[in-house]
Amino acid sequence: MRIPMRFTRLWRSLSLLSLFLYFIVFLFTGKLDPKVPYRYLIRPRAGRTAHGEASSGIILCLFEGAMEMGVSLIRELRCLGNKEIIQVHHCMNELSTRSQQLLRSIDDHIQIIDICEQAQRQNMFPKGVRPSDFQGYWIKPLALILTNLTQVVLMDADDVFLQDPASLRRLSGYTKTGTTFFYDRHVKLHNFLARRINGTPLLRHLISTFDYAQFGLQGPNPSEHLKRSLTYRYNVAHEQDSSLVLIDKSRAGKAMKILEYLIFHVRYELRFSWGDKEAYWLAFELAQQDYFFSPWGLSLLDSVPNGCLKKHPNTLCGSMAHFVPYELDTEPSQVLYVNGKALLEPHPAGRSPTAKVKLSRMYNPNPTHITPRFRRLNVDLAKQKSFECMDGLGSERLPQVFQAYLLRRRLHFLALSMDYLPSLNICQL
Numbered sequence: 001m002r003i004p005m006r007f008t009r010l011w012r013s014l015s016l017l018s019l020f021l022y023f024i025v026f027l028f029t030g031k032l033d034p035k036v037p038y039r040y041l042i043r044p045r046a047g048r049t050a051h052g053e054a055s056s057g058i059i060l061c062l063f064e065g066a067m068e069m070g071v072s073l074i075r076e077l078r079c080l081g082n083k084e085i086i087q088v089h090h091c092m093n094e095l096s097t098r099s100q101q102l103l104r105s106i107d108d109h110i111q112i113i114d115i116c117e118q119a120q121r122q123n124m125f126p127k128g129v130r131p132s133d134f135q136g137y138w139i140k141p142l143a144l145i146l147t148n149l150t151q152v153v154l155m156d157a158d159d160v161f162l163q164d165p166a167s168l169r170r171l172s173g174y175t176k177t178g179t180t181f182f183y184d185r186h187v188k189l190h191n192f193l194a195r196r197i198n199g200t201p202l203l204r205h206l207i208s209t210f211d212y213a214q215f216g217l218q219g220p221n222p223s224e225h226l227k228r229s230l231t232y233r234y235n236v237a238h239e240q241d242s243s244l245v246l247i248d249k250s251r252a253g254k255a256m257k258i259l260e261y262l263i264f265h266v267r268y269e270l271r272f273s274w275g276d277k278e279a280y281w282l283a284f285e286l287a288q289q290d291y292f293f294s295p296w297g298l299s300l301l302d303s304v305p306n307g308c309l310k311k312h313p314n315t316l317c318g319s320m321a322h323f324v325p326y327e328l329d330t331e332p333s334q335v336l337y338v339n340g341k342a343l344l345e346p347h348p349a350g351r352s353p354t355a356k357v358k359l360s361r362m363y364n365p366n367p368t369h370i371t372p373r374f375r376r377l378n379v380d381l382a383k384q385k386s387f388e389c390m391d392g393l394g395s396e397r398l399p400q401v402f403q404a405y406l407l408r409r410r411l412h413f414l415a416l417s418m419d420y421l422p423s424l425n426i427c428q429l
Contacts, residue, residue: 001246003072004081006197007315011061012079015162019146020397020403022250031078032175041393049189053085053147054085054148054208055149055150055151056085056150056151056152056166056169057084057085057086057087057151057152057153058085058086058087058152058153058155058165058166059086059087059140059143059144059147059152059153059155060074060155060157061088061090061139061143062088062089062094062157063090063094063095064095064096064193064347066157067095067102067287067416068289068344068345068417069090069102069157069344069358069413070103070157070326071102071106071409071412071416071424072087072344072412072413072416073155073157073159073409074106074107074110075106075427076161076408076409076412077161077164077165080161081164082165082166083109084153085109085111085149086107086108086111087110087111087112087114087143087147087157088103088110088112089113089114089139089142089143090112090113090114090115090139091116091139091142092131092132093114093134094135099192104402104420105188108128113143113147113392115139115142115143115146116131116132116134116139116142118146118170119131119142122146123378124260124264125264126264127258129154129252129268130164130351131405135261136151136268136275137275137277140154140245141243141259144245144247144249144256144259145195145256145260145263145281146260149248150248150249150250150341151169151246151247151248151250152245152247152248152249153166153168153244153245153246154244154246154247154309155243155244156243156339157374158340158341158343158344159244159338159339159340160241160254160338160340160343160344160406161335161336161337162334162335162336162337162399162402162405163324163337164246165246165336165338167180168180168324169246170245171324171325171326173293173294173325173326173351174246174292175252176289176290176292177291177292178247178248178251178252179247179252179284179290179291179295180242180292180325181240181246181280181291181292181344182208182243182244182294182322182325183294183297183298183376184238184239184240184241184277184295184298184375184382185238186236187237187238187377187380187386187387187401188234188235188236188297188381189237190237191237191279192237192272192273192274193233193236193238193272193273193278194237194410195229195237195238195271201235201304202270202272203231203232203272206270206286207219207220207222207285207286208262210219214252215253215254215257215261215287217287217288219286219288221288222285222320223285223288224284225285225292225293226353227231228377229377230376230377230381236381238274238277239278239324240280240281240293241277241298241320241339242275242276242277242278242279242280242338243337244281244336246320251287252284252285252287252289253254253281253287253289254287254289255284255286257287258282259283261284262279262283263276263279267375267408275422281293288421290425292325293324293376294322294325294329295336295375295377296322296323296325296373296375297374297375297376298318298320298321298322298376298390299316299321299322299323299370299371299372299374299390299393300315300317300318300319300320300321300338300371301318301321301369301398302316302321302367302368302369302370303316303319303362303367303368304318304358304362304366305359305364306359306362307359307361308369308395309368309369309395311388313369313395314368314371314392314393314395315391315392315393316388316389316390317361317386317388317390318342319338319339319340319341319342320336320339320397321337321340321366321370321371322336322337323335323336330401333373335370335398335399336397338402338426339426340364342360342361342362342363342364342411343364343367344355344413347363355387356372358388360361360388361391364402366409367396367398368420369397370395370396371394372393372394374393379393380392397423407429408426408427408429411423411426411429412424412426
């Protein structure tokens with residue numbers, strides 16, 4: 001069977017990239033024996049409470065098929081200067097003994113927790129709810145509820161950071177509320193939060209019928225943030241992107257108990273969310289607890305396979321990205337992170353090479369542009385025609401450091417894929 005020319009070019013590009021990465025590996029680690037167990041960076045002890053337990057840290061949920069992304073993310077966080085405890089959660093033996101040993105060998109501040117087993121020991125699963133229901137998206141809120149950490153940074157394994165996300169705790173939104181959330185796509189669909197229940201949008205139905213009294217609350221009492229939101233005013237289907245969530249549990253009020261109720265009960269009755277993404281802000285809204293969303297809408301990178309810059313440079317369709325959640329227009333426009341599986345995996349989402357995949361989700365070797373920062377509440381919904389793209393919002397160059405950080409992340413990703421672990425030690429490129 002003849003291979004299409006575009007795949008030949010893609011393969012050639014990937015081969016050249018691999019050769020370049022091999023040169024970097026040899027340059028920095030040529031004298032190291034890849035078979036020798038190696039402990040990479042000895043870091044200062046994480047911040048702890050008076051009782052000796054870490055009070056702040058990162059939660060990362062992994063399974064066997066996400067190890068390359070997870071390990072490379074851990075190394076990226078350390079290269080960015082993060083020194084906190086990293087809790088790796090999995091559900092019902094999703095991580096092999098070998099993978100757990102590997103995680104412990106590369107970092108001195110990693111805790112590995114089978115969170116479903118822990119929940120089962122505490123008899124948290126209602127009748128008819130199985131631990132396996134929490135393999136996938138829903139493991140994240142379960143981990144948040146049960147963690148012994150107080151100030152939590154919850155993230156996805158395919159996040160590519162340009163700054164240490166823990167630094168967001170110093171910004172005004174977090175200091176005021178103990179939360180930082182990020183917006184999802186502003187798409188009007190008759191699904192999820194906008195799905196109709198007896199003629200009423202699901203979001204309004206949930207707010208008006210929720211059992212507030214069970215939690216000692218009077219309601220409904222929708223917040224001003226909710227009443228201004230696109231989901232409430234214009235029936236936009238999605239509000240939150242949960243690829244990065246910051247919560248100070250000590251200031252969450254009743255939100256954690258309501259989050260528990262949402263994930264063990266409500267989600268089985270109302271499919272209010274694609275995966276876990278809406279559960280966090282809804283828990284705070286229903287708990288009548290203040291919370292903070294970054295004012296900036298979701299941005300996208302250009303997708304090279306999709307030909308965004310050539311075909312429609314003002315409409316980008318690649319990986320999702322977010323800016324640092326400063327509140328003022330006068331504060332700098334800085335890219336914080338990209339949620340970019342297509343930047344790391346040659347076949348994103350675990351798809352086989354022969355499966356039909358949208359061009360915007362194919363491996364994206366060298367994105368150069370991003371949707372400029374914009375305020376979500378000011379967006380013109382009439383311009384938004386598609387789900388995959390940010391229609392008519394323009395494009396601007398990514399910061400130059402993005403390419404360097406992405407190259408480093410790919411190097412760490414390939415180091416584990418190729419079982420050449422000494423390359424995980426490289427931070428400076």
